[in-house]
Amino acid sequence: MYELSASLALAGDLIAAGDARLAGIVLLSLKVSLGATLVSCVLGMPLGALLAVGRFAGRRSLIVLFNGLMGLPPVVVGLLVYLLLSRAGPLGQFGLLFTPTAMVVAQIVLITPIIAALTRQVIEDEWREFREQLRSLGASRVRAARTLLWNGRFSLTTSALAGFGRAIAEVGAVMIVGGNIDGVTRVMTTTIALETSKGDLPLALALGAILIGVVLAINALAYAFRQWAERRWG
């Protein structure tokens, strides 16, 4: 496995050199995927909580739907968002195709179901535990959902991280709606795909190692923050 050690050495060199272009690509990756995760949490978590505590027609079908949508193929999401944002598409007049915003939108579509489905699981378990208590306090279901979301906030970081992990790792959707434009929409995964295309496998692998490092660092930060917050407020 000569390539592997060469790639790791190359990854080290790239980081040590502090290349501005590489830094820009890493930053854009983080910006797009963290932005998408934030929006998806805002959309997906209340949705998941309502699915957990709500009682309405079609709830079961919705649960199955969201569980299923966790397996959405990124390429398909990319194509759908492409057709929506294309000049010939219904949202064409905004000129969003091939911008970071388009990439955020695609990733939101991709990970909101993941965050909603995982949130539903967490809240459902809590609901079982606190149901009687909340009822005796006379809380409405919406009120209960909000309380449980706040109560489960530490467990929900894992849902958010699962969504983030999917967003930053996918290449199919951002390649199509972003176009992998140098300096504008080129992110880590599309760079890796491009360098693989050029046959520069060691560089591609080195970039992959850096991407994994970045994702690990984000997870470590989230974990440390959760520990700290739990001690302080838990």
Place this chain on the structure above:
Amino acid sequence: MRIPSMLRPALLAAAALFAVAAQAQERFITVASTTSTEQSGLFGHLLPAFEKASGIKVRVVALGTGQALDMARRGDADVVFVHDKVAEEKFVAEGYGVKRQEVMYNDFILIGPKADPAKAAGKDILAGLRKIEAAKAPFVSRGDKSGTHAAELRYWKAAGVDLDAKKGPWYRDTGSGMGPALNTASSMNAYILADRGTWLNFKNRGELGIVVEGDTRLFNQYGVILVNPAKHAHVKQADGQKFIDWVVSADGQKAIADYKIGGEQLFFPNAAK
């Protein structure tokens, strides 16, 4: 109190979107081009020179020629810069493009194992392909409606090989870009038709080398077309035209000729004077 607290998440979501959208309010055009121009490194050399001369940024989306033309048909590009004369002329005839101008050429080369098991080496692309088919030697096709794919199909036809009848396990239709197809050929030790630019910039060569080159039929012409503003009103006509005027100008043509890898010139400017 209740309504604002319900609106808060939506506002937060909107703010996050705008934060990402706020960047890049610069002057730019979008060019739909081919993987061969991008992956050969030509644009990395050419575009900074144009940006310096004009102050216009060029955003390149690199696809196969067929896909690039489709993207322009949908109105998602201002200019197309591709290499499939037949498809380009059709694009203009349909009214999607204003006018096709020739910019430069490079050539296709037949790549294959250095040991050349099919004995395809020589200066005749058609004879080479016939030998590959006769030997049923592994051959990798782009299969993606790109300019290179279109050229490959033309050569098979001219060689008198009816692919539909002769296609077997030896002919691998990969449906991928030039680089990925070369990666596949490299790992399978197969023959493949490639453009010289991508080949020169390609690093994962393995046991592959050039088998056929120098046949005049391997000539590969690139053209540039402004997307018709009559079809898509938002096309940046003035800036797009500036880009076209520049690539066919003396300065642009010289910049193309100046691009070399390892001392070898990749593209030969031939715009009409």
